[in-house]
Amino acid sequence: MHRMRGTALVAVGLAGLLTLAACGSGSGGSTPAASGTSGGNSSALKVGVAYDVGGRGDQSFNDSAARGLDKEKSTGGITVRELAATQGETDAQKEDRLRQLAEGGYNPIIAIGFAYAGAVGKVAKDTPDTKFAIIDDFTPGTDTGPNIENLTFAENEGSFLVGVAAALKSKTGNVGFVGGVDTPLIQKFEVGYIAGVKAVKPADTVQVKYISEPPDFGGFNDPAKGETAADGMFDAGADIVYGAAGGSGSGVFKAAKAKGKLGIGVDSDQYNQPALADVKDVILTSMVKQVDLAVTDFIDSIKANKFTAGNKVYDLKAGGIQYSTSGGKIDDIKAQLEDYKQKIISGQIKVPATK
Secondary structure (H helix, E strand, C coil), X not given: CCCCECCCCCCCCCECCCCCXXXXXXXXXXXXXXXXXXXXXXXXXXXXXXXXXXXXXXXXXXXXXXXXXXXXXXXXXXXXXXXXXXXXXXXXXXXHHHHHHHHXXXXXXXXXCHHHHHXXXXXXXXXCCCCEEEECCCCCCCCCCCCEEEEEECHHHHHHHHHHHHHHHCCCCEEEEEEEECCHHHHHHHHHHHHHHHHHCCCCEEXXXXXXXXXXXXXXXXXXXXXXXXXXXHHCCCCEEEEECHHHHHHHHHHHHHHCCEEEEEEXXXXXXXXXXXXXXXXXXXXXXXXXXXXXXXXXXXXXCCCCCEEEEXXXXXXXXEECCCCCCCHHHHHHHHHHHHHHHHCCXXXXXXX
């Protein structure tokens, strides 16, 4: 979650922002997290990836991006170097990470998370022959340019739908939202979720809590604080909590399991994440953000020599956002969710994106 702006995922200025959590890269964040090759072909496309905080293993935003990368690696023809952000690092460190990739001949380079906005803008300007993509941010004048594609998502739309699910399933009329870091991206998740709840039950209560405030992005990778935040909401009457907090979301599920309540996942279909197997029975649904699709689309465009600079939005209509049905807990309300989904796609419902 992670990358962030919005209120549901994506995740990773952390290059694990909007998103988030789990295995930092080690000293300076400059150690390859993983690599893939296409059999030593010297003509292979060299793809550089800079994850947000948490890197691979966050079960959320970064892992969604990694799935797209793995799909491309499985088809052959690419060599990959992956680096990950570290907790509390500076913008200068993010810039250095991107420069390492560019100077190593990696082209294109994908930055996972809005926290890379400033670094991408600077490095892209200095390396005009290198193509860049940044997930979760489009800030004209900061991370825009002729060699930058901005891959953004309508997190508010997906969050609206899981908000509808929360309202339909809540027995107390009281639900919660835990955001990783209080940024415009994560606020996008928040406002969409609240709008969804209120569309079904205007009188329901929605508790809101952010784990950290910028410049502290640790809220995307602190399960203990996610658990504490959710615990407080359950104690105050909530029976379902949506965690748009990257790696911290595992703490939300842990609290839900301990209290006999439910949680809502983000970015990935978290019910099916192996590391969350012990808590999957409390996951009502997840707001799935197809970061993997954006990654594969971008790499395919480079392969086909069809790179296009500028903002590309993945929304419900484009199939870039969805909700998960794994676990069967929302099977009985799927028809209602699909009705709301079609109303959003048609424009009948306009989901807010800002407070």
